[in-house]
Amino acid sequence: MAVSVPSADPGPTRPARHGAFHALTVAAVERLTDDSVALTLAVPPELREEYRHAPGQHLTLRRTGSEGGGVRRTYSICSPAPTVEGPGPVALRVGVRLVEGGEFSTFAHKEIAAGDVLDVMVPAGRFVLDxxxxxxxxxxxxxxxxxxxxxxxxxxxxxxxxxxxxxxxxxxxxxxxxxxxxxxxxxxxxxxxxxxxxxxxxxxxxxxxxxxxxxxxxxxxxxxxxxxxxxxxxxxxxxxxxxxxxxxxxxxxxxxxxxxxxxxxxxxxxVEDTAPQTPAPSAAPSRVRVTARLDGRSGTWPVQEGESLLDAVLRGRADAPYACKGGVCGTCRVFLVGGEVRMDRNFALEAEETDAGFVLACQSHAVSEEVEIDFDR
Known part of the structure; x- marks a missing residue:
């Protein structure tokens, strides 16, 4: 799936997104079935506005203190969303189903207990209803x-x-x-x-x-x-x-x-194990650079052969948002400001989003020598 810069701008810039995590305490662990649990995460008063969410959004969880970015997994919030007029949520609840060989889901089922602390990204996602x-x-x-x-x-x-x-x-x-x-x-x-x-x-x-x-x-x-x-x-x-x-x-x-x-x-x-929806280009440009805007700051980094735009940005900005790296969760959605890229897989973006110029950074490979992306749209 080759994507070039669209002719029209998608509209006003969104509030800045970021990949920062906050440490939240596990208030309760509830066994739902033999292979699933619900985790309730307590939100302290000073973070409740940051964790205000729309119905249908998700959280990215990470083991506290894990190195190299740690194992991240995305889980949807199942608790009702706060009203616009009311305060932010006191607690957030997510469901975790055990996946065979899944590192985080196994950790959730066998080790997590009330009182433990997890790194939790602020709510994200566009599968929502207002x-x-x-x-x-x-x-x-x-x-x-x-x-x-x-x-x-x-x-x-x-x-x-x-x-x-x-x-x-x-x-x-x-x-x-x-x-x-x-x-x-x-x-x-x-x-x-x-x-x-x-x-x-x-x-x-x-x-x-x-x-x-x-x-x-x-x-x-x-x-x-x-x-x-x-x-x-x-x-x-x-x-x-x-x-x-x-x-x-x-x-x-x-x-x-x-x-x-x-x-x-x-x-x-x-998504069952499948080949990429569209093969990656057989050869990358010899000197590829990506410029990325994230939380109002821009930087430019070289892209190594076969490397995704996300991995190239992460070498310079470890706070770039991502979760699954499989083209499913949409956490790494970016706006393509300039250049041309090719996405290997896309199971997260609607057709209207790709038509407007959005791509998944984890699945995007540069086709042109200069590519510019914006995480803040």
């Missing part, structure tokens, strides 16, 4: 798989609490009842908003006594199922979150049902 901006009598829907419930739990809870006229339909897919994260939290939403919160659960590996038959939620099944559940054409916005296959199947199903792509929001939590 309840105040929702139209009157808004009707939103979500299709999630596995741990994809975490940001949608915050989105649904925040919307329904802030807007008494809003409705939300949640279609969730899990392997079995025992593996279902935040079962009690979702049930609480159903009890609190029985007329405005619709819940549909599908188990892929276990039959239910009532409800839908077991099986995967693929494109064909969703194309048939969604119109039977709700008036698809009247839904204000769709939120798709979970494994790559489920999100892509849901996107195609909605397209087949005539839903405009602008009403569909996606966040991918897991």
């Amino acid at each position: 309840p105040a901006a929702a139209p009157a009598a808004a009707h939103y829907a979500a299709v999630v798989g596995g741990s994809g419930i975490t940001p949608v739990l915050s989105i649904a809870a925040s919307l329904l609490a802030a807007r008494p006229d809003a409705r939300f339909c949640l279609v969730r897919s899990d392997r079995s009842a025992a593996s279902t994260m935040f079962l009690d939290d979702v049930a609480d939403l159903k009890d609190r908003y029985p007329d405005r919160f619709q819940l549909v659960t599908v188990l892929s590996r276990e039959e239910q006594e009532a409800g839908l038959p077991s099986g995967r939620l693929d494109q064909a099944r969703l194309t048939a199922l969604l119109p039977a559940l709700l008036p698809v054409a009247e839904v204000t916005g769709w939120f798709l979150c979970g494994p790559y296959g489920l999100v892509q199947g849901a996107e195609r199903a909605l397209g087949e049902l005539g839903v405009a792509r602008t009403r569909v929001h996606e966040e991918i939590f897991h």
Whole structure:
């Protein structure tokens, strides 16, 4: 995917982003399932405005005191967002599912206890819903798989609490009842908003006594199922979150049902091992330099052969924001000010973002000898 500078500027500069971490204390560790836990992080009064978040945003966690940047992992905030008029959050809650061979998730499950301290980046992410901006009598829907419930739990809870006229339909897919994260939290939403919160659960590996038959939620099944559940054409916005296959199947199903792509929001939590979407260029320019603006300061650094723009910047600015380095989380999103780059993979940016000139620094390789990027947009 080759990207050049767009002809139009994307608009006003955003508030500066940065990769700084703050030390937060773990207030509680709650076992959700055999392979998932919820971590509650206490936010001290002096940091509450910095950790004010929109429904659906995520946190990047790092082991305190780890060297060389440490192991970073991104987890969505599942607790409701604070209101615009109210104070920042007293605590933040995230869900961590154990991943085979996952260094941080194993650490979270086996070692983290209440009272421990973690390095936590301020909230980020654009998979969000602003309840105040929702139209009157808004009707939103979500299709999630596995741990994809975490940001949608915050989105649904925040919307329904802030807007008494809003409705939300949640279609969730899990392997079995025992593996279902935040079962009690979702049930609480159903009890609190029985007329405005619709819940549909599908188990892929276990039959239910009532409800839908077991099986995967693929494109064909969703194309048939969604119109039977709700008036698809009247839904204000769709939120798709979970494994790559489920999100892509849901996107195609909605397209087949005539839903405009602008009403569909996606966040991918897991991408199966695949080759890059577009091969990197076979040869890089002989003398490549990248100029990057971060927190109002600019610097220029050489780019080594085969190196991503992010890695080149990190050699000069260790505070550059990143998390997964796999093209999934979007933490390293930058605006391409000048030059041409090629992205290997992109599972985080919407088409409107790439059209406006945004790229993922972790997946971008220079095609031109001079490249300029801006983390502060």
